[in-house]
Amino acid sequence: MLPGLLLAGLATAAAAPRPFGLPLAEPPGPGTWYISQSYGNTAYAFAERRSLYGSGQGLHMGLDLATACGTQVVAIGDGIVLGVDGRGGSGPHNLMIDHQNGFVSFYGHLLDRPPVAPGTYVRRGEAVAQSGDMYGSCHASPHLHLEIRDRSLVRAFNPVTLIDADWHSIVLFGAAPLAFERDLDAPRRWQAIDDQPPIRFGGAPLNDFDHPWPRGHP
Amino acid sequence: MTPRQSVFAAMCAGLGVALMAFALRHGQAAVSRTSLEHLGRRPAAPTAATVAMTPAPAWPTPAPALRLARHSSSAAPARPGPTRHPNPPPAAPDADLVPIRQVTFDGCCPGAWWAADSSALHFIDRPNGRLGVYGVPLRPPGSLPRMVDTALDLRDGGTRLVVHPAAEHSVVKDVESGLEWPLPTGGNPVRLAPDGTRAVWWEAPAGRAQVELLGKVYASGIDGAGAQAIGGLFDVDVVGFLADNVQVAVVGRPVRDDPAYILAALDTRTGALRELARGNWLSDVVLSRGRAWAAYVVSLDRRNPDANGVWVVPTDPSTGGPRKLDRFGGYRWRDDQRLVVVPMEPGSASHSIWQFDAAAGSTTRLVDPAAVPIRVANNDWSVSPDGHHLAFVAEDDRNIWVVELP
Numbered sequence: 001m002l003p004g005l006l007l008a009g010l011a012t013a014a015a016a017p018r019p020f021g022l023p024l025a026e027p028p029g030p031g032t033w034y035i036s037q038s039y040g041n042t043a044y045a046f047a048e049r050r051s052l053y054g055s056g057q058g059l060h061m062g063l064d065l066a067t068a069c070g071t072q073v074v075a076i077g078d079g080i081v082l083g084v085d086g087r088g089g090s091g092p093h094n095l096m097i098d099h100q101n102g103f104v105s106f107y108g109h110l111l112d113r114p115p116v117a118p119g120t121y122v123r124r125g126e127a128v129a130q131s132g133d134m135y136g137s138c139h140a141s142p143h144l145h146l147e148i149r150d151r152s153l154v155r156a157f158n159p160v161t162l163i164d165a166d167w168h169s170i171v172l173f174g175a176a177p178l179a180f181e182r183d184l185d186a187p188r189r190w191q192a193i194d195d196q197p198p199i200r201f202g203g204a205p206l207n208d209f210d211h212p213w214p215r216g217h218p
Numbered sequence: 219m220t221p222r223q224s225v226f227a228a229m230c231a232g233l234g235v236a237l238m239a240f241a242l243r244h245g246q247a248a249v250s251r252t253s254l255e256h257l258g259r260r261p262a263a264p265t266a267a268t269v270a271m272t273p274a275p276a277w278p279t280p281a282p283a284l285r286l287a288r289h290s291s292s293a294a295p296a297r298p299g300p301t302r303h304p305n306p307p308p309a310a311p312d313a314d315l316v317p318i319r320q321v322t323f324d325g326c327c328p329g330a331w332w333a334a335d336s337s338a339l340h341f342i343d344r345p346n347g348r349l350g351v352y353g354v355p356l357r358p359p360g361s362l363p364r365m366v367d368t369a370l371d372l373r374d375g376g377t378r379l380v381v382h383p384a385a386e387h388s389v390v391k392d393v394e395s396g397l398e399w400p401l402p403t404g405g406n407p408v409r410l411a412p413d414g415t416r417a418v419w420w421e422a423p424a425g426r427a428q429v430e431l432l433g434k435v436y437a438s439g440i441d442g443a444g445a446q447a448i449g450g451l452f453d454v455d456v457v458g459f460l461a462d463n464v465q466v467a468v469v470g471r472p473v474r475d476d477p478a479y480i481l482a483a484l485d486t487r488t489g490a491l492r493e494l495a496r497g498n499w500l501s502d503v504v505l506s507r508g509r510a511w512a513a514y515v516v517s518l519d520r521r522n523p524d525a526n527g528v529w530v531v532p533t534d535p536s537t538g539g540p541r542k543l544d545r546f547g548g549y550r551w552r553d554d555q556r557l558v559v560v561p562m563e564p565g566s567a568s569h570s571i572w573q574f575d576a577a578a579g580s581t582t583r584l585v586d587p588a589a590v591p592i593r594v595a596n597n598d599w600s601v602s603p604d605g606h607h608l609a610f611v612a613e614d615d616r617n618i619w620v621v622e623l624p
Contacts, residue, residue: 174502
């Protein structure tokens with residue numbers, strides 16, 4: 001696709017109401033799933049900005065949904081399976097779906113190799129995989145990592161702005177608010193789950209702040 | 219990120235600042251994993267060159283305070299969140315008038331925290347390039363924010379000691395005398411006893427090591443004397459000192475490859491460990507203001523689904539055992555016994571405010587969403603130290619609003 005057409009497609013999709021659904025069929029809650037890390041300028045990403053998240057401009061490239069191993073993962077929209085266990089990391093298994101609207105969804109840390117072949121057409125809400133654990137055990141870090149990228153796979157977007165869900169209710173969990181790293185030069189910026197910048201993989205860090213708060217690791 | 223790492227992330231920034239301040243004010247009683255990390259990695263104050271004391275900047279003119287009458291059909295001229303709940307639930311019997319008002323404007327500000335005397339809300343901001351901690355008094359209504367601190371030290375009373383992180387030896391500073399001394403923490407997170415007599419720190423490796431390596435807990439006198447390992451758990455976290463300033467509340471796994479965590483009281487002198495509660499992915503522990511109770515979450519237990527939810531447990535096990543709340547959501551302690559809950563109810567037009575009495579085991583609705591249709595952004599809300607008010611960032615305008623709690 002030509003860059004201009006790609007951008008036009010993205011603009012069209014972005015202008016529409018949030019075009020996607022949640023990647024887990026069950027409603028959120030302590031027994032099903034909850035957000036364990038937001039997309040973007042999280043405090044955890046800041047601490048890992050030069051290591052785990054270095055390739056994503058220092059930001060968390062997706063949305064982490066804590067859920068028990070074996071939880072059914074569903075397609076966030078209609079589309080064609082683009083890749084199974086392809087590049088993109090987030091092992092032990094992953095899945096990509098091209099939604100034909102300029103966006104590709106990426107599901108990481110899956111339990112097993114997804115039972116869908118590349119080229120298969122899937123419908124929104126259709127079971128496509130089972131969630132797993134990034135460390136291969138189901139007792140270390142069980143969660144689904146969800147990314148939404150453009151078709152070039154070079155840019156990632158905040159899933160919260162593209163998935164139709166009541167996010168500010170979903171994050172009502174536990175004793176503390178969502179936490180984002182603060183840039184004291186712009187302390188209000190990127191402090192909400194729905195106010196996070198897009199990511200260009202391989203680009204310069206976005207959160208290597210001169211005056212971070214809290215400072216974390218230098 | 220593990221479910222428990224999410225707690226770390228949740229408190230390392232944003233309102234973690236508020237919680238850190240709260241911890242400092244209240245002897246760390248209400249801090250969980252991340253705020254402790256937070257204290258351990260406390261950034262140095264910005265230099266005078268970057269943060270100069272200035273007079274209060276110009277702010278938008280505030281709107282008058284609002285007082286919404288329950289059951290009144292007259293909508294307030296301005297209010298956070300969506301319109302009135304389409305199907306209002308039955309009215310609570312104990313709230314005739316529920317006042318709510320906006321206290322900041324222009325989308326200001328995330329991560330606010332309360333002054334120790336509950337008289338004002340504080341937040342970090344940089345209006346007109348003037349970085350600092352700003353405070354907006356609750357009274358008189360319509361007060362404008364003013365810069366209250368340029369050091370971002372976030373010490374609003376209470377303990378006089380703060381900890382600054384360092385690679386090998388964290389530095390404890392008495393902010394009143396200016397005295398500083400090292401603690402042999404190895405760069406690990408630290409907690410100080412509210413009475414200033416003891417220090418405790420623990421190994422907190424990142425990544426897979428967090429759940430695979432036994433994390434030891436160390437304790438010493440406040441001057442570092444007598445430092446020794448007193449125990450350890452996998453993925454250990456020290457929540458805070460209990461009321462005796464000797465025991466600390468700790469969370470961790472007794473068994474490496476098992477997601478069952480315990481909440482326990484660990485004696486910093488003897489190393490004796492008393493289990494208070496146990497649960498799958500037990501997390502989000504917060505101590506009540508007097509440290510008599512702890513609230514926590516049990517999650518993702520597929521074999522025992524009834525265990526999932528918010529629980530409270532007395533920190534003195536002789537007084538009782540864990541109790542589960544009948545609602546799940548965000549929670550903050552109002553005092554030493556009452557826990558305020560904003561339930562997770564996706565799709566609801568308004569968020570509601572409930573209270574759980576830990577001793578009585580009873581639940582009361584504090585604010586009728588039909589009368590006060592609030593929508594909280596980012597779970598960014600807090601209860602004033604005196605328990606009279608709840609402040610929150612509104613979803614629609616991202617300003618801070620305050621609700622008077624009945």
